[in-house]
Amino acid sequence: MDWISPRALTRLGMLNMNRRNVDYISRYNDRTSYPLVDNKLKTKLVVAEYGVKTPKLLQVVRQQHEIPHFREMAEDLTGFAIKPAKGSGGKGITVITGRDGDEFIKASGARVPAAYLERHLSNILAGLYSLAGTPDVAIVENLVESVPGLAKYSHQGVPDIRIIIFQGYPVMAMLRLATTASDGKANLHQGAVGVGLDIGTGKSLNSVQFNRPITLHPDTGLALENIDIADWEEMLTMASRCYEATGLGYMGVDLVVDINEGPLLLELNARPGLAIQMANGRGLVPRLRAIEGLKRHHFTPEQRARFAMDAFSSQQ
Structure with missing residues (x-):
């Protein structure tokens, strides 16, 4: 993307990092809640109480002397994922597929x-x-197998969906697709593709790689303009429930769609990045202000998801 002046970005409603940190993360995120989202094991346990499904937990390894039990546990497994509980940015995750x-x-x-x-x-x-x-602590989880309709767009990695939740409302979303550049990880900074998703419908809007517009996946060659996420309202509601589970007012919720289990929560992020705005071709600020301006908040996750679908649809 060509250079754009800070003033032009402001006019587009783009949220910058300083403003995100001061006006939203510091203001709406209680630091006592951070351990819940910075630790994948704690996240799994707390969201389960609110009906949010995560990949099945196969083993927790807390001490070095427990490592030999891993070989016994994995004897009959063909696929699983090993993750550090407190890792970030996909670091330390090893995925076994066979x-x-x-x-x-x-x-x-x-x-x-x-x-x-x-x-x-x-x-x-x-x-x-x-x-x-x-x-x-190391956790071993069941292998996530993406639904074919989404898996075909990604290269050597499971596609995931990042949803920004503000005060319990889904305000922006994108599909993240792994590439050769990203080494099979759905990380935009490493070269994954970000596909903006219409909050109202779950359909693709714009696509970017390294913050530059693209129309085709660089590895699969597939067009990215007609992607349609199934069970979209269910996924928005699921993401909204994480607000009750953690109390965090501003966070990123990362979901996957498993072929057997349906939508699953991968992880939560109390400091979600801002590239989602580039993928959507629009800024977060107007939507955040719209939520802040509500005279009365909706009580249930279902109501908040439905409100967001109506208020932030690209059809508006």
């Missing part, structure tokens, strides 16, 4: 022995991937 004899097959196609995965677990416990380098 088995070949005694070797495990990673999402990239590389084959690794069980000893490789055990060393990875040891590194996680040592805090190699944690937010502050402090000792961590």
